[in-house]
Amino acid sequence: MPRTKNSKTPRKLSGLSDEGRRLLRATRGASRKAIEETFALGLPITFLKRGRLYHRYPDGREELVSEKEMLEVAGFVYP
Numbered sequence: 001m002p003r004t005k006n007s008k009t010p011r012k013l014s015g016l017s018d019e020g021r022r023l024l025r026a027t028r029g030a031s032r033k034a035i036e037e038t039f040a041l042g043l044p045i046t047f048l049k050r051g052r053l054y055h056r057y058p059d060g061r062e063e064l065v066s067e068k069e070m071l072e073v074a075g076f077v078y079p
Contacts, residue, residue: 013058016024038045039058046065053065 044055044057
């Protein structure tokens with residue numbers, strides 16, 4: 001079923017069961033809350049964008065995570 005402009009159910013949710021929709025909404029809410037709390041502490045979050053890791057700071061600036069930093073964090077696990 002194509003999504004109409006007035007549809008209240010986003011396309012991503014339309015094929016899910018009721019339990020799946022509730023779980024997806026809960027995880028989205030938990031993620032938003034975690035990001036807000038992290039930014040409130042003045043700390044950056046790390047996220048994946050186009051296959052690369054970035055840090056996003058509370059002021060909105062984004063920086064690519066350097067390979068050196070990834071090696072320091074991952075140690076010998078990093079390929």
